[in-house]
Structure formats: C-alpha cells, structure tokens
Amino acid sequence: MDFAYVSGDPALDLAGTVVSRRDMPLDGLATPSDLERWVAGCDGLPARVTADPATFESALSLREAAYRLALDRVLGRPFGPGSLKIVNDMAAGPAPSVRLSDAGLRMSGDLAAVLSHIARSAVVLLADPDARLKECGRAVCTRIYLDRSRGARRTWCGMDECGNRVKAAAYRARRRASSAGRAAHGSGA
Numbered sequence: 456m457d458f459a460y461v462s463g464d465p466a467l468d469l470a471g472t473v474v475s476r477r478d479m480p481l482d483g484l485a486t487p488s489d490l491e492r493w494v495a496g497c498d499g500l501p502a503r504v505t506a507d508p509a510t511f512e513s514a515l516s517l518r519e520a521a522y523r524l525a526l527d528r529v530l531g532r533p534f535g536p537g538s539l540k541i542v543n544d545m546a547a548g549p550a551p552s553v554r555l556s557d558a559g560l561r562m563s564g565d566l567a568a569v570l571s572h573i574a575r576s577a578v579v580l581l582a583d584p585d586a587r588l589k590e591c592g593r594a595v596c597t598r599i600y601l602d603r604s605r606g607a608r609r610t611w612c613g614m615d616e617c618g619n620r621v622k623a624a625a626y627r628a629r630r631r632a633s634s635a636g637r638a639a640h641g642s643g644a
C-alpha cells in the first residue's frame with residue numbers, strides 16, 4: 456500500500472494506515488519495516504528509524520487508540536478510557552529533539568521518541584475544541600482528517616485518494632445510465 460499523508464496530523468495519518476475499517480480493513484503496516492517506511496515518508500519525522508517488534512506493537516496500539524479517540528470526537532461522544540490511557544502514557548515518554556535551520560525543522564530520535572511525539576500531537580489535536588475532525592465522505596475509506604479549509608467545506612481525506620475516485624465513479628454511473636437508456640430506447644423502436 457502507498458501511504459497517504461493527507462489527514463493534517465501525524466496521529467491521524469498513522470490511524471489512516473488502516474483504511475476500509477468497517478467493511479474489509481486494509482492494513483498498510485504489516486511489518487516493522489512498513490512502519491520504518493511510514494515514518495520516513497511522514498513530513499517532520501526523522502528520515503530513518505529502526506523498528507523492533509516491541510516498538511512496532513506499541514505503534515500499532517497507539518494507532519488504534521488514536522483512531523478510536525478521533526472517532527469519539529467525530530461522533531461527539533466521550534473518549535474511551537482505555538484509548539485515553541494508551542495515548543496519555545505514550546505522550547509522557549521522552550520527546551525527540553528538534554533543530555531549526557534554513558532548511559526547516561529537523562527532528563531526531565528513536566522510534567519510541569517518535570511515537571511519543573505522535574501521541575502528543577494527538578493530545579493537542581483532540582483537546583482543541585475548534586479542530587474540525589471529519590470522516591472521509593467516501594464511506595468505504597473511513598479515514599479521519601483535520602479540515603482546515605475555509606468554511607470547512609472539505610469532503611474527502613484527499614482528492615487523489617478518494618475525491619477523484621468518487622467523481623470518476625459518478626461519471627461512469629451517469630454514462631452507463633445514459634447508454635442503458637439509449638439501448639432501451641433503441642430496442643423499443
């Protein structure tokens with residue numbers, strides 16, 4: 456699976472490594488090396504970390520807890536205590552170090568520190584009453600994203616990931632309907 460970094464927050468992007476959560480979950484993080492690849496591709500995170508099996512398991516548990524808390528926010532219900540504990544415990548861990556240069560921010564640290572950073576990001580995001588969290592409008596996707604658009608008009612997690620696919624499917628359906636209409640008309644004549 457190609458990773459999508461479209462959710463506007465690393466914790467939501469991590470949660471989005473599983474898509475189609477309600478129907479047929481597709482997990483992009485099958486092995487520790489998938490996680491290393493995900494971290495390397497995520498803006499602002501270190502370019503290289505090593506994932507051992509234990510830290511990989513922690514990452515998956517953070518991912519699921521962050522997803523459930525984000526879903527709690529989307530549905531306007533209280534946070535689940537089990538997920539809160541996982542995210543809060545991980546947010547209390549040592550943070551990665553950051554360095555500023557003309558090239559921007561450079562973060563360094565091991566995977567445990569990166570997970571701690573992601574957990575903090577989830578805490579800050581989910582504590583913000585003004586953060587507009589939405590589930591993608593393509594029902595099968597189930598990604599949750601932060602809508603920063605003016606007027607909160609965004610409907611999809613990403614155009615490439617979902618928006619264009621929905622539009623293309625609608626176009627094909629219209630074309631099928633109109634050619635079926637023509638066929639029905641033709642056979643009756």
Ligand SMILES: [Zn+2]
Pocket residue numbers: 591592593596597598611612613616617
């Ligand atoms: Zn989507």
